[in-house]
Amino acid sequence: MSILLDANTRVIVQGITGREGTFHAEQMQQVGTKVVGGTSPGKGGTTHVGVPVFNTVAEAVKATGANASGIFVPPPFAPDAIMEAAANGIELIVCITEGIPIQDMIRVKDYLRGYPRARLLGPNCPGLITPGAAKIGIIPQRVASRGSVGLVSRSGTLTYEVGSALTAAGMGQSTIVGIGGDPILGLTFKDVIELFEKDPQTTHLVVIGEIGGSDEERAAELLAKGSRLKTVAFISGRTAPEGKRMGHAGAIISGNRGTAKSKEEAFRAAGVAVAETTDDIVGLLRSA
Amino acid sequence: MKLLEYQAKEVLASLGIAIPPGRVAHTPDEAASACAELGPVAVKAQVPVGGRGKAGGIKLAGTPEEARAAAQQIIGMDIKGFKVPLVYCESALDIGREIYLGFTVDRDARANILMLSARGGMDIEQVAEESPDSIARLYPNPWRGPLDFELSQLVYEAGLGELARPLAALIKKLYRAIPELDAVTAEINPLVITKSGDMVAGDAKLETDENSAWRHKDLEQRYGGGVEGDPYEAEAKKRGLTYVSLDGEVGIIGNGAGLCMSTLDLVQRAGGRAANFCDIGGGAKAEVVENALAVILMNPKVKGVLINVFGGITRGDEVAKGIVTARDRLQMKLPLVVRLSGTREEEGRAILHQNGIEPGANAWEAAQKIVALTRELDTPPALRATSPQGGEAR
Numbered sequence: 001m002s003i004l005l006d007a008n009t010r011v012i013v014q015g016i017t018g019r020e021g022t023f024h025a026e027q028m029q030q031v032g033t034k035v036v037g038g039t040s041p042g043k044g045g046t047t048h049v050g051v052p053v054f055n056t057v058a059e060a061v062k063a064t065g066a067n068a069s070g071i072f073v074p075p076p077f078a079p080d081a082i083m084e085a086a087a088n089g090i091e092l093i094v095c096i097t098e099g100i101p102i103q104d105m106i107r108v109k110d111y112l113r114g115y116p117r118a119r120l121l122g123p124n125c126p127g128l129i130t131p132g133a134a135k136i137g138i139i140p141q142r143v144a145s146r147g148s149v150g151l152v153s154r155s156g157t158l159t160y161e162v163g164s165a166l167t168a169a170g171m172g173q174s175t176i177v178g179i180g181g182d183p184i185l186g187l188t189f190k191d192v193i194e195l196f197e198k199d200p201q202t203t204h205l206v207v208i209g210e211i212g213g214s215d216e217e218r219a220a221e222l223l224a225k226g227s228r229l230k231t232v233a234f235i236s237g238r239t240a241p242e243g244k245r246m247g248h249a250g251a252i253i254s255g256n257r258g259t260a261k262s263k264e265e266a267f268r269a270a271g272v273a274v275a276e277t278t279d280d281i282v283g284l285l286r287s288a
Numbered sequence: 289m290k291l292l293e294y295q296a297k298e299v300l301a302s303l304g305i306a307i308p309p310g311r312v313a314h315t316p317d318e319a320a321s322a323c324a325e326l327g328p329v330a331v332k333a334q335v336p337v338g339g340r341g342k343a344g345g346i347k348l349a350g351t352p353e354e355a356r357a358a359a360q361q362i363i364g365m366d367i368k369g370f371k372v373p374l375v376y377c378e379s380a381l382d383i384g385r386e387i388y389l390g391f392t393v394d395r396d397a398r399a400n401i402l403m404l405s406a407r408g409g410m411d412i413e414q415v416a417e418e419s420p421d422s423i424a425r426l427y428p429n430p431w432r433g434p435l436d437f438e439l440s441q442l443v444y445e446a447g448l449g450e451l452a453r454p455l456a457a458l459i460k461k462l463y464r465a466i467p468e469l470d471a472v473t474a475e476i477n478p479l480v481i482t483k484s485g486d487m488v489a490g491d492a493k494l495e496t497d498e499n500s501a502w503r504h505k506d507l508e509q510r511y512g513g514g515v516e517g518d519p520y521e522a523e524a525k526k527r528g529l530t531y532v533s534l535d536g537e538v539g540i541i542g543n544g545a546g547l548c549m550s551t552l553d554l555v556q557r558a559g560g561r562a563a564n565f566c567d568i569g570g571g572a573k574a575e576v577v578e579n580a581l582a583v584i585l586m587n588p589k590v591k592g593v594l595i596n597v598f599g600g601i602t603r604g605d606e607v608a609k610g611i612v613t614a615r616d617r618l619q620m621k622l623p624l625v626v627r628l629s630g631t632r633e634e635e636g637r638a639i640l641h642q643n644g645i646e647p648g649a650n651a652w653e654a655a656q657k658i659v660a661l662t663r664e665l666d667t668p669p670a671l672r673a674t675s676p677q678g679g680e681a682r
Contacts, residue, residue: 075499101500102393103470107430109398142631155546157598161651164598164629181545183395210546213395236550240565248338248390248412248477277554279652 001201002130002175003150003192004092004119005068011136012066012090013038014057014081015073017048020096024072024138025049031141033134036064057081057088068092070127070136078123079104083111086118093186094136095123105184112186120186126156126178139163139176147172149285150196150229152189153208154181154215158236162208162278169282174202181210189219197227204285205229207267208278211237214257220266230288233267234275235260289496290336294376295511296494299469300476303461306488310378319359320352322377329377331358335370338493341410343367348380369518381488386478387448388412388423389459390493393472400466402426402434402459404446408478422447433463454487469507470500520564520587527579529566536561537662539584539593541577543568551596554652560659563590574610581614585622592623592662596651599630608636612643623661627654 011028015021016038026049029035037052037060044055054060057069069085071078071094078097085093100123112118121128127137131144138156143163151166151173153159159178166173177192179185189207196202205227209216216235223231238260264274273284291299297307311322312334323329333345340346345367349355355377365372388408394401405423407415416423424445428434434442439456448455458479465471475493482488501508524531530545534552538560542548545567552562564584568576577595584590597607611626627648628636637647646661648654 076502099499101470101503102472102497103400103430103466103500106393106399110430140631153546155544157542157544157547158550159546161547161598161629183393184398208546210549215396218396234550236546236553239552239556239562240549248388248416248475277557277652278550279650 001199002133003195003199003202004121004175004177005128005130005134005136007032007130007133008034009068009092009134010034010036010064010066011068011070011134012036012054012057012060012064014069014071014085016040016051016053017043018072021072022049024070024096025051027138027141028070028135031129031135032132033136036066057084057090061088061090066090068136069094071095071097071123073097075099075101079108082108082120082123086112086115086120089117091117092119092121092136094121094125094127095186096125096127096137097122098124100124100182102182102184105182109184109186119191121177122180122182122186124182125180125185126159128175128177130175131173137178139178143167144176145172147174148201149173149204149206150193150199150202151176151206151208152192152196153178153206154189154210155208155236156181158208158278162206162234162281165278165282166206166285171204171282171285174199183213185215188215190215190222193219193222193227193229196229203228203230204288205231206281206285207231207233207272209233209235209263211235211240211260211263212258214262216263217257217266220263220270220272223267223272224270230285231272232275232281232284232288233264233272234278234281235263238264289498289501289508289511291494291496291511292334292336292376293332293492294334296474296492297489299465299494300462300489300492303464305458305461305476306486307492308379308381308488308490310376312374313359313377314363314374316356316359316363319349319375319377320356323349323352323355326377326379328380329355330380331355331362332376332378333362333365333367333372334374334376335367335372337368337370340367345372349377381480381490382483383478383490384481384483384485386480386490387455388415388477389462389479390475390477391463391466391471391473392475394427397427399427400430402428402442402463404442404448404455404459406447412477428463430466433467434460451481451487458487465494469494470497470504471495472497520583523586524566524583527583529568529576529580529583531580531583532565533587534562534564535589536563537589537591538658539563539566539581539587539590540596541566541568541580541584541593542596543598547596547598551594551651551655554655555594555659558652558655558659560655560662563587574613577607577610578614578617581618581620585618585620590622592625592658593620594654594658595624595626595628596654597626597628597630599628599633604628604630604633604636605639606636608639611645612639615643615645623658625654625658625661627651
């Protein structure tokens with residue numbers, strides 16, 4: 001078992017003929033992902049990296065029965081690509097694109113309310129990998145190995161770092177999920193942890209958070225209600241300076257939440273071990 | 289992009305919101321003539337950061353001589369790391385009452401939030417903490433914006449019912465900054481109701497989204513020059529780097545924001561202090577590493593550099609070659625520790641070692657190593673060299 005993605009998930013790549021789309025579609029195929037096609041407007045009817053290319057997601061879904069998508073299109077087009085996927089019944093939408101304007105994402109999030117079955121991961125995220133089965137996105141296969149640790153992270157490279165450390169220590173993962181670093185995101189820590197909680201293969205959980213927002217605090221509140229998962233959390237940015245703020249609007253809505261201290265305290269209060277450095281995660285997980 | 293007050297007010301005026309008469313002054317003489325023209329003025333430091341009133345950056349001047357003296361004091365003043373380049377001289381308002389009006393992105397709600405309070409002014413954050421109910425809030429639909437009745441509800445909820453019509457109309461104008469300019473924060477605090485009943489923006493803050501700069505080239509052209517705060521940050525911006533100056537002595541380069549932040553944390557844990565945050569993103573190409581190193585080495589406080597690269601798909605040997613090339617081109621003589629991981633990381637570490645760069649096996653070890661090396665070093669002048677570009681490199 002795993003969460004969100006397995007060997008049977010039928011994946012299309014939006015933007016498959018682009019440089020990034022091409023490279024990562026091939027990487028995804030190499031780990032066994034069932035890539036059933038891709039989209040690239042105007043290139044419908046051709047074949048690329050061994051799979052059919054369609055003009056629209058509607059055509060792709062009709063022809064392939066795809067239920068998941070990886071989005072590799074530039075920022076001006078990515079918001080529309082996300083909505084196109086949702087409108088055509090794609091249930092897992094993974095948006096790798098970095099640099100989407102915030103207001104576009106706010107509109108996309110509002111649009112997605114009309115499609116409750118569609119789950120968006122990202123944007124500006126590395127995607128997810130279920131080791132030994134499939135991946136959507138850019139997480140390098142070699143950092144991952146099959147096992148029972150659920151790993152969910154806001155940072156890309158730290159995800160790889162921690163995945164590698166777990167793999168080197170013989171602690172494989174059920175699924176590794178990078179939720180992304182943008183202020184406006186799809187799936188949150190809380191959403192992903194709820195899924196891990198229900199997955200019988202997952203027995204341990206690693207949460208890699210960072211300063212800003214209060215998704216980590218909300219995840220901690222969820223874990224405080226009781227969890228069967230043995231959990232370790234790590235927050236990066238404890239020494240980062242406060243941003244040079246203008247105006248009061250941000251402070252009015254966020255108060256003291258969002259700091260590394262607030263997040264670490266929230267996890268500790270939930271009975272979760274908090275790692276001082278990423279190197280401490282493996283040891284803490286063993287003794288959790 | 290964070291606009292200065294006078295720039296934000298220009299934008300507000302273009303949206304149809306009333307602003308007090310004002311003039312920009314780059315010199316004390318210009319401030320004096322602005323006062324001669326406008327009458328009594330507030331002389332206000334123009335910096336893209338809050339808290340300038342409390343920092344002494346706003347002074348009232350009744351005569352041109354007073355305005356000249358105020359500008360003399362304020363121009364060049366340091367406010368939270370920004371050297372004040374100019375002042376804005378603005379007609380003093382006949383204040384009846386002060387209201388707070390603003391919007392920002394509420395990242396937890398994944399939406400814009402509009403906020404209105406009858407208790408505007410400098411202490412709004414305290415008001416928010418002590419009596420949050422005195423701030424009325426609205427999450428407008430991002431596709432169509434706030435509806436009339438929603439704005440009316442907001443105004444009545446804030447206890448400002450007597451101003452319902454003009455206020456709702458003004459909020460609608462301010463809201464246009466979201467769809468038209470990709471504003472992520474806009475604030476009028478105070479929104480002044482003058483004794484004669486006019487509604488005027490007493491102060492203005494406006495921040496637009498960097499990610500949307502491609503569709504607002506006009507805005508960038510007009511206001512993009514900005515205030516040169518930190519010179520290294522300005523140089524980094526020119527070179528397209530994500531860079532923030534800090535006040536320690538260990539230069540940091542990392543790929544990915546999370547990894548880079550955790551590298552800062554490790555350096556601090558090892559007893560050192562980071563000189564900067566510099567995220568070079570994925571790939572770690574030689575040219576990008578060189579740009580990052582060049583900016584970091586401009587800072588004379590830097591005594592050593594730690595590079596932490598976790599190559600996902602990037603090949604370790606290529607990253608290593610890039611780092612060696614960058615160091616050689618810049619003739620860098622300061623200690624350099626590199627923590628490198630990725631495909632072909634062993635080959636990468638061998639290349640580093642052959643070229644006299646200390647590879648660290650893991651990030652924590654690398655952080656300890658660079659902190660130890662920078663402590664030993666007393667930067668004798670002999671270590672300084674001149675870069676091929678003619679600038680000073682070390």
